[in-house]
Amino acid sequence: MPLYHNEDQAMLAETASQFMAEEGAIAKQLRHWRDRECKDGFGHALWKQMAELGFTGILVGEEDGGLGMGHVEAGIVLEEIGRNLTPSPFLTSSVLAATALKHASEDLRGRYLPGLVSGDSVFAVAVDEGAKHRPERIACKAERSGNGFKLSGKKDFVIHGASADMIVVAARTSGSDSDADGVTLFAVPKDAAGMNHNAVRLVDSSMATHTTFDNVELDGDAVIGEVDGGREVLNALLMAGRVGSAAEGVGVARGAMDMTIDYLKQRKQFGRLIGEFQALQHRASHLYSEVEIARAAVIKAQQLLDAGSEKADLMASVAKAKVAKAAGLAVKEGVQMHGGIGMTDEYDIGLYMKRDRALQEFLGDAYYHANRVAELSGY
Amino acid sequence: MSDLDSFRSETRAWLEANCPPEMREPVRDEDDVYWGGRNASFKSDAQKAWFEACVAKGYTVPAWPKAYGGAGLNPAEAKVLREEMSRINARPPLSSFGIWMLGPALLHFGTEGQKQRFLNEIARGEIRWCQGYSEPGSGSDLVSMQTFGEDKGDHWVVNGQKIWTSYADKCDWIFCLVRTDKDNKYQGITFMLFDMETPGVTTKPIKLISGNSPFCETFFDDVAVPKSYGEDCPGFVGQINRGWDVAKYLLGHEREMISGAGGGDRTAAIGAAMKRATAKEGGELDPILRAELAMFDVDALAYACMGEKFLDEIKVGKAHPAQPNMMKYAGTELNKRRHELMMSVGGSRSLEWDSDDTDGGKPARNWLRTKANSIEGGTSEVMLNVISKRILDLPGA
Ligand SMILES: Cc1cc2nc3c(=O)[nH]c(=O)nc-3n(C[C@H](O)[C@H](O)[C@H](O)COP(=O)(O)OP(=O)(O)OC[C@H]3O[C@@H](n4cnc5c(N)ncnc54)[C@H](O)[C@@H]3O)c2cc1C
Numbered sequence: 001m002p003l004y005h006n007e008d009q010a011m012l013a014e015t016a017s018q019f020m021a022e023e024g025a026i027a028k029q030l031r032h033w034r035d036r037e038c039k040d041g042f043g044h045a046l047w048k049q050m051a052e053l054g055f056t057g058i059l060v061g062e063e064d065g066g067l068g069m070g071h072v073e074a075g076i077v078l079e080e081i082g083r084n085l086t087p088s089p090f091l092t093s094s095v096l097a098a099t100a101l102k103h104a105s106e107d108l109r110g111r112y113l114p115g116l117v118s119g120d121s122v123f124a125v126a127v128d129e130g131a132k133h134r135p136e137r138i139a140c141k142a143e144r145s146g147n148g149f150k151l152s153g154k155k156d157f158v159i160h161g162a163s164a165d166m167i168v169v170a171a172r173t174s175g176s177d178s179d180a181d182g183v184t185l186f187a188v189p190k191d192a193a194g195m196n197h198n199a200v201r202l203v204d205s206s207m208a209t210h211t212t213f214d215n216v217e218l219d220g221d222a223v224i225g226e227v228d229g230g231r232e233v234l235n236a237l238l239m240a241g242r243v244g245s246a247a248e249g250v251g252v253a254r255g256a257m258d259m260t261i262d263y264l265k266q267r268k269q270f271g272r273l274i275g276e277f278q279a280l281q282h283r284a285s286h287l288y289s290e291v292e293i294a295r296a297a298v299i300k301a302q303q304l305l306d307a308g309s310e311k312a313d314l315m316a317s318v319a320k321a322k323v324a325k326a327a328g329l330a331v332k333e334g335v336q337m338h339g340g341i342g343m344t345d346e347y348d349i350g351l352y353m354k355r356d357r358a359l360q361e362f363l364g365d366a367y368y369h370a371n372r373v374a375e376l377s378g379y
Numbered sequence: 380m381s382d383l384d385s386f387r388s389e390t391r392a393w394l395e396a397n398c399p400p401e402m403r404e405p406v407r408d409e410d411d412v413y414w415g416g417r418n419a420s421f422k423s424d425a426q427k428a429w430f431e432a433c434v435a436k437g438y439t440v441p442a443w444p445k446a447y448g449g450a451g452l453n454p455a456e457a458k459v460l461r462e463e464m465s466r467i468n469a470r471p472p473l474s475s476f477g478i479w480m481l482g483p484a485l486l487h488f489g490t491e492g493q494k495q496r497f498l499n500e501i502a503r504g505e506i507r508w509c510q511g512y513s514e515p516g517s518g519s520d521l522v523s524m525q526t527f528g529e530d531k532g533d534h535w536v537v538n539g540q541k542i543w544t545s546y547a548d549k550c551d552w553i554f555c556l557v558r559t560d561k562d563n564k565y566q567g568i569t570f571m572l573f574d575m576e577t578p579g580v581t582t583k584p585i586k587l588i589s590g591n592s593p594f595c596e597t598f599f600d601d602v603a604v605p606k607s608y609g610e611d612c613p614g615f616v617g618q619i620n621r622g623w624d625v626a627k628y629l630l631g632h633e634r635e636m637i638s639g640a641g642g643g644d645r646t647a648a649i650g651a652a653m654k655r656a657t658a659k660e661g662g663e664l665d666p667i668l669r670a671e672l673a674m675f676d677v678d679a680l681a682y683a684c685m686g687e688k689f690l691d692e693i694k695v696g697k698a699h700p701a702q703p704n705m706m707k708y709a710g711t712e713l714n715k716r717r718h719e720l721m722m723s724v725g726g727s728r729s730l731e732w733d734s735d736d737t738d739g740g741k742p743a744r745n746w747l748r749t750k751a752n753s754i755e756g757g758t759s760e761v762m763l764n765v766i767s768k769r770i771l772d773l774p775g776a
Pocket residue numbers: 267268269270274277279280336337338339340341343
């Protein structure tokens with residue numbers, strides 16, 4: 001498959017780009033909700049609009065009311081989200097949770113997917129149990145109890161945890177913390193008793209929780225996939241999330257880069273446009289190269305994932321690591337080349353830096369994924 | 380079965396029957412590369428057999444029309460052939476500046492007579508070409524070159540000096556930029572073709588930091604260059620005084636080639652191979668070095684995606700015309716980093732300059748050679764200038 005968008009995808013990109021630039025713009029969404037200290041960190045009206053355009057159900061099968069499209073299409077929306085720093089539950093709900101629910105029973109799909117597709121529901125995913133992403137180790141426990149389970153333990157960095165109608169939780173049903181087997185995924189409803197969300201605002205104004213589970217009683221039918229056999233589903237949702245957050249990261253990188261290059265063409269110092277100084281030109285051109293290469297890795301990963309290729313796992317980590325480096329460079333150069341105003345809250349460039357920092361940490365940073373590239377390559 | 384599938388199976392069968400096992404090994408040495416030319420000799424019977432089979436099939440230049448010695452493959456078929464060759468690690472049957480640079484320029488700008496003559500000679504490996512662009516005062520600023528051709532009616536008399544002319548001492552003909560109008564910087568250059576045995580042409584090899592001497596100073600002392608080599612076969616490409624257009628077109632090809640975008644493993648991941656290399660010595664990769672290798676592999680694998688995307692986009696005209704500059708910049712910087720890491724993994728062994736163990740100091744010599752990647756064909760700085768100007772549209776760039 002050629003590494004560019006086909007006609008349908010190009011049309012979707014056009015729609016997404018226009019919509020996000022208008023409705024998802026920084027002033028209209030990110031700043032608006034941030035300045036009101038919104039407890040969700042995003043606007044529900046926008047989420048409904050995204051549903052009307054079909055975005056929410058891109059990865060949901062047609063039999064479940066979605067569009068039955070793939071990761072290339074989800075990535076198109078994510079890149080525009082990234083470019084406009086649009087806060088929304090798209091990544092956690094429409095990519096991560098939707099991927100998990102693909103493996104769920106008809107009953108669970110019927111319970112949750114209509115709300116996702118209509119934009120009435122928001123989902124979160126709870127995997128991490130510490131400040132760094134380490135899904136190899138799952139300590140959170142779910143013990144059998146009656147015909148259901150009792151869930152205990154804690155999860156960190158649960159994005160939208162307090163706003164979510166349902167949280168996909170990875171818990172241990174047997175074995176010890178670092179075993180591959182013995183992991184089970186649960187769809188935990190919002191109103192389950194014994195759950196406590198300690199919500200915190202992050203550097204990028206998004207909301208995450210430290211969530212504790214104290215003997216949370218779950219029905220047997222809350223299980224997504226197989227009991228003790230959840231690792232495969234977990235890997236699938238992580239892979240989708242990695243490729244998805246890489247796509248969003250490319251959007252962040254391009255947004256920051258475009259803003260910066262624009263600034264180089266306007267700001268005058270020493271009687272010249274600063275874009276005339278070769279010291280800045282070369283760095284801008286280097287940045288451009290890195291961002292283009294990262295984009296190529298992302299579309300390759302998306303296509304491999306959609307094709308169900310074995311190489312998708314390796315390429316997902318390549319994409320996540322490469323984007324982390326490229327977007328990191330874009331925001332750092334962005335702030336620096338803006339000079340003093342780059343440090344002000346009034347200018348958007350700093351917002352890109354904050355979002356990038358949060359995205360880098362989400363589902364594993366460049367170090368985590370470079371290490372994975374080494375392991376998957378056998379060294 | 381689609382046409383392309385049957386082309387693939389035919390190709391596979393043909394390669395099976397025609398590519399000797401010795402030619403299915405990565406190129407390790409200058410000797411492993413066959414450059415053709417009047418004075419060429421083959422390193423082995425296998426090299427000769429492989430070359431001759433490819434010439435007969437048009438596979439030295441698969442995408443060129445059959446009339447000019449190619450196989451007339453369309454881009455999709457050419458890609459299949461590339462894939463099938465790389466699947467068995469087949470060596471290129473013939474390497475040459477004629478194929479990479481002059482050929483594309485002639486296909487674009489040449490007369491029918493020039494194509495018939497020169498392209499066929501190139502495809503059959505009969506004439507080895509060198510590139511006479513750079514001069515001592517004109518490297519990055521190529522257009523400032525001074526070598527002058529005085530118009531004598533049916534010929535020019537060329538005087539001047541070129542430098543960094545790769546393989547000038549081993550080549551048969553040169554494609555050469557010569558100033559033919561001193562008053563017009565850009566529109567005063569002619570792209571000439573002439574025999575290196577023409578009286579007045581001399582070459583002097585320059586020794587490199589790698590110990591090899593692949594390139595030369597080239598001197599022209601009253602060299603008579605004919606304006607025509609026969610009917611419809613001018614001694615220059617394009618128009619007189621408009622050679623800069625040809626040179627620019629051709630530099631695009633050169634950059635694409637140096638970037639490794641066309642394939643090859645220069646930009647492939649190396650971590651696993653380096654791990655195997657140290658295992659032979661019972662060694663372990665230092666954790667910090669392993670981390671550097673992993674970061675390199677991330678960049679290399681991502682760059683390989685870029686190469687694929689670039690080729691896909693070129694095919695449908697979606698690539699930015701200045702994109703080869705980006706590929707050249709990123710690809711050559713990556714290749715330098717690759718060899719730095721290989722030196723580090725090799726340790727003291729990789730320092731040996733002429734031992735049997737290192738096959739005559741291969742690691743060190745190759746490492747030193749890669750330093751030219753970001754200089755030859757236009758430096759990294761010049762690539763960044765072009766990106767600033769043509770892609771990012773920065774002011775005054
Ligand atoms: C936190 C903070 C506190 C400050 N406190 C004070 C204070 O107390 N008093 C005070 O007077 N000032 C203060 N400043 C201002 C500070 O000195 C300026 O921000 C600084 O000199 C840069 O100028 P600028 O912001 O106009 O950026 P610009 O000059 O517009 O620079 C923009 C970008 O262009 C680059 N650039 C500019 N010219 C060239 C060139 N010739 N070649 C290459 N690159 C170039 C810059 O390096 C930068 O990356 C403060 C700034 C900050 C961020």
